[in-house]
Structures are given as structure tokens and as C-alpha cells.
Amino acid sequence: MKKFLTVAAIGAVLALSGCGKSDDTAAAPAGTVKREAGNWKTDIKLVKFEMPGVPDNVKDQMSKQLAAAGGTEQCLTQEQADKEDIAGALSKGYGEACTWNKNQIGDGKIDVAGTCTQGAQKVELALAGTLGGKKTDVLVTSKGKSPMGGGDMEMEMQVTSTNIGPCKS
Numbered sequence: 001m002k003k004f005l006t007v008a009a010i011g012a013v014l015a016l017s018g019c020g021k022s023d024d025t026a027a028a029p030a031g032t033v034k035r036e037a038g039n040w041k042t043d044i045k046l047v048k049f050e051m052p053g054v055p056d057n058v059k060d061q062m063s064k065q066l067a068a069a070g071g072t073e074q075c076l077t078q079e080q081a082d083k084e085d086i087a088g089a090l091s092k093g094y095g096e097a098c099t100w101n102k103n104q105i106g107d108g109k110i111d112v113a114g115t116c117t118q119g120a121q122k123v124e125l126a127l128a129g130t131l132g133g134k135k136t137d138v139l140v141t142s143k144g145k146s147p148m149g150g151g152d153m154e155m156e157m158q159v160t161s162t163n164i165g166p167c168k169s
Helices: 002-018 056-069 078-083 087-090
Strands: 038-050 074-078 099-108 109-118 120-132 133-144 154-161
Touching: 038 056, 099 120
Parallel strands: none
Antiparallel strands: 038 074, 038 154, 099 109, 109 120, 120 133, 133 154
């Protein structure tokens, strides 16, 4: 289960960081929305968690851990905002770990899907939602085989980030 959650966390981290940052300074593709500089607050909600053989108390604990990870704040400087490259981060951010068969980012939307592998664990990962200058709202879906009995498992997390004003000093 830990390996599945690690790979599933790739999607959450990607969404938490505003879909990643790149050191490239190339101009954004037409229709790409850039996040505005400022203090961004991120909330995470576990929408769905199905894993055969996992007791309800473990599911509840996981939901609480994800909720505790939410409410985090991150300062995005103007320089970071200018360099942010969502498509570039997706294409090179995970090296050989993920292969994207759907990669549509633009006009304020993200619709990305692919397969990520960590060790022997393979997970289908999808990110779908909206990207805006003041708010991003992405549903991260992870599907794979449970290491506990081999049944199908699925997890969905709603990751919402909102610009709440200027960065705090």
C-alpha cells in the first residue's frame, strides 16, 4: 500500500506545487494561464479511497492526514510565476517514472493522464481541472492494483489552491 500511495502522491505533489516549476524561461504556449505571484493556500480533500482489505479506520486516518497536509501556504514570487511552466514540468519532472498519453494544458484547463511506475507498482494517474491566475482546482485520480490481495484500488484527491494575497514577510 505504501508504494501505491507514494506513486499516487506524485499527482498530489504536482497539483500542490501548482503543477510544478521549471527553470526554463521560455514563453508560455498560447492559451496557457500563469498563476499570479502572491501567497497561495492549498487545501486537499480525499474524495474517494477504495482499496480491498483496508480497514475503515486506516481509510479514516489517511483522510485525516491528507486534510492536515492541506491548509498549507506557499509564497510564489513574481520571478517564480514568470518561470512557471506546467507542461514542461509534467514532461520532465518525473523522468522515466511517468509516461503521459494525454497531455492537454491550456486555456485555463488541465487534462493529463498517464502511467507512473515505482518499483513493481504501476499506477494510472490523471489530473483534470482548472488553472487560473488566482485559483487552481485539480482532481487527482490514481488507479492500480492493491499490494494487499491484488484487487483494484482507486484514490481521488481534490487539490485546490487559492491566491490569498501578497506574500507574508
